[in-house]
Amino acid sequence: MPTLKGKAVIAQSGGPTAVINASAAGVIQGCLGNPDVFTGVYGSLNGILGTLQEEMFDLACEDPNEIERLRRSPASALGSCRHKLKDLQADRADYERILEVFKAHDIRYFFYIGGNDSMDTAAKLGKLARETDYEMIALGVPKTIDNDLACTDHCPGYGSVARYSAISVMESGRDTDALYTHDTCTVHEVMGRNAGWIAASTGLARRNDDEAPHIILFPEVPFVIEKFVQDVQRCMTDYKRCFITCGEGVKTPDGKYLADAGGQFAKDSFGHTQLGGAAGAVRAIVESKVGVKARTNLPGTAQRVAMHFASKTDANEAYLAGQAAVAAAIEGISGKMITLVRNEDSGPYACTTGLANLEDVANGEKMLPPEFINAEGTGITEAFRQYALPLIQGSAPLDFEPDGLPVYTRLKRTLVEKLTPAWG
Amino acid sequence: MPTLKGKAVIAQSGGPTAVINASAAGVIQGCLGNPDVFTGVYGSLNGILGTLQEEMFDLACEDPNEIERLRRSPASALGSCRHKLKDLQADRADYERILEVFKAHDIRYFFYIGGNDSMDTAAKLGKLARETDYEMIALGVPKTIDNDLACTDHCPGYGSVARYSAISVMESGRDTDALYTHDTCTVHEVMGRNAGWIAASTGLARRNDDEAPHIILFPEVPFVIEKFVQDVQRCMTDYKRCFITCGEGVKTPDGKYLADAGGQFAKDSFGHTQLGGAAGAVRAIVESKVGVKARTNLPGTAQRVAMHFASKTDANEAYLAGQAAVAAAIEGISGKMITLVRNEDSGPYACTTGLANLEDVANGEKMLPPEFINAEGTGITEAFRQYALPLIQGSAPLDFEPDGLPVYTRLKRTLVEKLTPAWG
Numbered sequence A, B: 001m002p003t004l005k006g007k008a009v010i011a012q013s014g015g016p017t018a019v020i021n022a023s024a025a026g027v028i029q030g031c032l033g034n035p036d037v038f039t040g041v042y043g044s045l046n047g048i049l050g051t052l053q054e055e056m057f058d059l060a061c062e063d064p065n066e067i068e069r070l071r072r073s074p075a076s077a078l079g080s081c082r083h084k085l086k087d088l089q090a091d092r093a094d095y096e097r098i099l100e101v102f103k104a105h106d107i108r109y110f111f112y113i114g115g116n117d118s119m120d121t122a123a124k125l126g127k128l129a130r131e132t133d134y135e136m137i138a139l140g141v142p143k144t145i146d147n148d149l150a151c152t153d154h155c156p157g158y159g160s161v162a163r164y165s166a167i168s169v170m171e172s173g174r175d176t177d178a179l180y181t182h183d184t185c186t187v188h189e190v191m192g193r194n195a196g197w198i199a200a201s202t203g204l205a206r207r208n209d210d211e212a213p214h215i216i217l218f219p220e221v222p223f224v225i226e227k228f229v230q231d232v233q234r235c236m237t238d239y240k241r242c243f244i245t246c247g248e249g250v251k252t253p254d255g256k257y258l259a260d261a262g263g264q265f266a267k268d269s270f271g272h273t274q275l276g277g278a279a280g281a282v283r284a285i286v287e288s289k290v291g292v293k294a295r296t297n298l299p300g301t302a303q304r305v306a307m308h309f310a311s312k313t314d315a316n317e318a319y320l321a322g323q324a325a326v327a328a329a330i331e332g333i334s335g336k337m338i339t340l341v342r343n344e345d346s347g348p349y350a351c352t353t354g355l356a357n358l359e360d361v362a363n364g365e366k367m368l369p370p371e372f373i374n375a376e377g378t379g380i381t382e383a384f385r386q387y388a389l390p391l392i393q394g395s396a397p398l399d400f401e402p403d404g405l406p407v408y409t410r411l412k413r414t415l416v417e418k419l420t421p422a423w424g
Helices: A020-032 A048-052 A064-072 A093-105 A116-131 A158-178 A197-205 A225-239 A277-290 A312-330 A358-362 A382-392 B020-032 B048-052 B064-072 B093-105 B116-131 B158-178 B197-205 B225-239 B277-290 B312-330 B358-362 B382-392
Strands: A006-012 A038-044 A056-058 A107-114 A137-142 A185-190 A215-217 A242-247 A294-297 A336-342 A351-357 B006-012 B038-044 B056-058 B107-114 B137-142 B185-190 B215-217 B242-247 B294-297 B336-342 B351-357
Touching: A006 A020, A006 A048, A020 A038, A020 A064, A020 A107, A020 A137, A020 A312, A038 A048, A048 A093, A064 A312, A093 A107, A093 A116, A107 A116, A107 A312, A116 A137, A116 A358, A137 A312, A137 A358, A158 A185, A158 A197, A158 A242, A158 A312, A158 A382, A185 A197, A185 A277, A197 A215, A197 A242, A197 A382, A215 A225, A225 A242, A225 A277, A242 A277, A277 A294, A312 A336, A312 A351, A312 A382, A336 A358, A351 A358, B006 B020, B006 B048, B020 B038, B020 B064, B020 B107, B020 B137, B020 B312, B038 B048, B048 B093, B064 B312, B093 B107, B093 B116, B107 B116, B107 B312, B116 B137, B116 B358, B137 B312, B137 B358, B158 B185, B158 B197, B158 B242, B158 B312, B158 B382, B185 B197, B185 B277, B197 B215, B197 B242, B197 B382, B215 B225, B225 B242, B225 B277, B242 B277, B277 B294, B312 B336, B312 B351, B312 B382, B336 B358, B351 B358
Parallel strands: A006 A038, A006 A107, A107 A137, A137 A336, A185 A242, A185 A294, A215 A242, B006 B038, B006 B107, B107 B137, B137 B336, B185 B242, B185 B294, B215 B242
Antiparallel strands: A038 A056, A336 A351, B038 B056, B336 B351
């Protein structure tokens, strides 16, 4: 079968990361370097929204140096979205609209860099294309700080948020250590939704028992208030201070998010209402039930795009995943997501790429496995440390401006002419 | 007058910073290097509390390599406190106790690294010593991320928190930019108490009008809700998104902290109670009055000890201030705080040290001056940029462990024998 020729569209979706642009760079450079296959290379503005609205820009018009600098630029340079397409059975309109735009521009390659919703979209789009005999290749490139995608050893984006989260806890743990006579407890909330991968990464900061984090609250371990209070009290006895990492998705035994626990924990020791996510609830519990002052850190979006302390390993693997997607496309492979595959032998860490069915990724979700959580349910195991440490190695390089701060790429994103009627 | 001989005590006080240990290193190395003057060099455990409780440790027993590594270690390695001594007129007991401990150990030099409360303590201690004819030298070394000390061009600690705050806003601003179709507004809360220096530093991230932060809420500018809502709406019109930096000490026109505004702003658009400091109130206002989704970043203590992105200039100046204090002590100077003095000429930035009376620092407070705030009250001026940029230059070096994360010093802090009856 001769190689399919046509344009490629690249889209980024969901929460930005420090290295999703590195994956984009891998795809873009790979496509631009093979003009015999890819007759044009477009970016879809704001994820799949750009394709639905026919807002796409020609990546060949961008400065190649800026494309290269994507490898050192956080967030989503193509624009992102959280637009969830309807189910294919329930409503084909969105998918048919995308195919309409693809056909109008002779787009034959679709690269979606994102999480499992994105893989679901790519899978359904590929399915509809086959059903309607539109020859098209749909491939996924994994991206999520949450590290919860099935079929891959780990996800590009995780190593960097893990590195940043570990250093943040190491440093603010030192702060709590230094000022424990006044600010005795710190609750540091991390992202990760229902998976405890990021929460676990903060455990890498704890080289000695008395160091932070003393307690990790994992979404995988139901939050039992009585046990938690005992754990904090024990920590106070042992170390005179307590540093707690709290996953945003921590749940009470009835399956409710601690962040939504509301009035139950909403008063601190001074009677102030002080809810603010899971950490706010934990803080209120510490102050009211243990009786020590607590403060909260909520790095928020700053954690997922912390390029300034990103993992070099992660940035390189993200780029590799993008390159691998182009190689797979040229081979005519479709309906797959690139995976990261760790060497099985006992030698030094090495990582190559593999392929997984988009459907398998779309329908899976990889929680932190029990062997990575210690027996008490409040810390990590050596097995997790062995898993995670290779992913955070090295400092991703930065380009600095004369003003002393890094320079991050912004693409021109000049939109191509619309060829179809307005949508929606 | 022959040089006073005796032991030196070094104490750290108040909120930790990325570089307060660099100042401590300057003092410790300076004292240890002059054994003809300093017959012993003690650290006071947890600031002035350690002297009150006679919990002091011999810094000569520490590994010199670890003392040197203090220059690359955040937080307060000697331990810190927020113990406020009573007024000298009201109650001399604390001061007399400190002198009792000093006399018992023949401590003749007291170096206090801290903010204006610490300078007040050092000043009063020096005064009582003079009154009671106990020959002693008391010197202050400035430390505060808030940059609000009088008599000095800037404070060690500020350059590093400014650098970290600017990069955090630059990066999470990119996040908001990428995902504005879903998460339209971000409110990033910074420290700085009643002074807007840290809030202003985030303005360094904004190289172009459409970049974050679009709005800075300074403690120096009263928060008027109607104007704020208009500013956000204009930002939404211009950029389709809005990134707001909010100083923790922002106040309403009646002088109340926005963080304490309580129920007035406590409901978000979904009716959830969501207070959490100033940023929580701002977020609630954005959601309820502008009608767009907002999220909050609260880096908390992680910002003030972010050694991993500390300013090399700041770390060097912090060390310099410590060295200068020892030089002043050897000259017999007492009752002064080391200041940082910027060259007045138009050449490249240079910084030397000077001296200010402890009392003048103790009673002063340096707010962000009007010429550093733009006419709209929502951003910085070029004058601020010129002031601040030299302070954030360069990356402070880090030592890495084989696990890929930095190694920060922990001192052994072996306590010296107590020579006085227990206190308190």
